[in-house]
Amino acid sequence: xxxxxxxxxxxxxxxxxxxxxxxxxxxxAGEAPAAENAVKARTSILVLDDEPIVCKRxxxxxxxxxxxxxxxxxxxxxxxxxxxxSFDVVITDLKMEGLDGLAFLGKVKVLHPDTGVIVITGFAxxxxxxxxxxxxxxxxxxKPFKLAEILDGVRRIEKEKGLGR
Numbered sequence: 001x002x003x004x005x006x007x008x009x010x011x012x013x014x015x016x017x018x019x020x021x022x023x024x025x026x027x028x029a030g031e032a033p034a035a036e037n038a039v040k041a042r043t044s045i046l047v048l049d050d051e052p053i054v055c056k057r058x059x060x061x062x063x064x065x066x067x068x069x070x071x072x073x074x075x076x077x078x079x080x081x082x083x084x085x086s087f088d089v090v091i092t093d094l095k096m097e098g099l100d101g102l103a104f105l106g107k108v109k110v111l112h113p114d115t116g117v118i119v120i121t122g123f124a125x126x127x128x129x130x131x132x133x134x135x136x137x138x139x140x141x142x143k144p145f146k147l148a149e150i151l152d153g154v155r156r157i158e159k160e161k162g163l164g165r
Contacts, residue, residue: 043163044086045154047071048078048104049093049120058091061147067154075099079107086112088163089154094121094128102128102135109136116157120145 045067047058055071062069070087072078075098082090090108094101105117116138121128124142132140138160139153157163 042066042068043088043154043158044068045070045089045091046078046082046087047091048075048096048101049073049091050075050096051093054093054120057147058150062151062154065151075104079104082108082111087115088161089116089118089157091118091120091150091154094119094132095123102131105132105135105137114161116154116161118150118153118157120150 045062047055047062047069048071049055049058050073052073055073059069059071070081072081075096078092079099090105092101092104096104101119101121105119108115108117113136117136118139118141119132119137120141120143122143124140129140138157141149141153
């Protein structure tokens, strides 16, 4: 007599019912299923640029790359947010109304010295680059920029700080 439903024959290790070669549900024997394992936190990025188009370009790009991203066009709002929590990476414009990028950078570094900062600017000069690096900037990128340039800077920050993916 034949049975139309597949039988669960023992595998090579003699295990049955959903186990295969010492694994269960895709995990090694003795490990908890993936949902129960501690999930490594995604690298967090704060983007600050008073040009909305820059935020609209960077935020979805980094989200698609798997990052946690918050974007701000108002320096005061971004500053309030960094007082509430730390970010692994801050990407900030240099010249903005109210609080410029160097002042914002200084406040971020006081609150969270380990945050990696990337400055993006349409006003790149040797003096502003030097001053940015003196204040602890990790990377300095001139506008217009390629998304890959910013991503490269973020990945170098992750590597240096042992973050990420």
